[in-house]
Amino acid sequence: MFLYKKLYNKMNKEARFNLRVKMIEEYNKGKNISQISREYGVSRNTLRKWIKRYKEKGEEGLKELSRKPHNSPNRTPKEIQEKILELYKKTNWGRKRIALRLNLNEWTVRNVFRQNGIKKKRKERKRFYPASWSYETKEPFTHAQVDTKDILDK
Secondary structure, three states: OOOHHHHHOOOOHHHHHHHHHHHHHHHHOOOOHHHHHHHHOOOHHHHHHHHHHHHHHHHHHHOOOOOOOOOOOOOOOHHHHHHHHHHHHHHOOOHHHHHHHHOOOHHHHHHHHHHOOOOOOOOOOOOOOOOOOHHHOOOOOOOOOOOHHHHHHO
């Protein structure tokens, strides 16, 4: 028995297509849908779907279809994207300022920046620690740490 499900992710598109063609050929020879689905480890509904596509479009119907959505209802409109990019080019502001100016959500501006490959350099954070750490000193016993919680508990 050949399990299509187990090998599906390991096969490339061409191998999957060839396997579907074999299943359709067996169906055309007169083999039962249940027998073919059991033999290849495919559900009967999936096999029926491929048979239907084959009847409608021929071998083109057995190729994998795009899973890309036909529309994106939450996508930022082009006009707003253009306003964001125009303001960024003029002022070089970050996403928070642009969002406040255009009365938008900050994450909308961030998404537009990402889509257009804009990356702002982060400011280097201020360092508040001393130049040399106390444990780097050469004199012994100059650094001590005490756990005061233990004292409070007693």
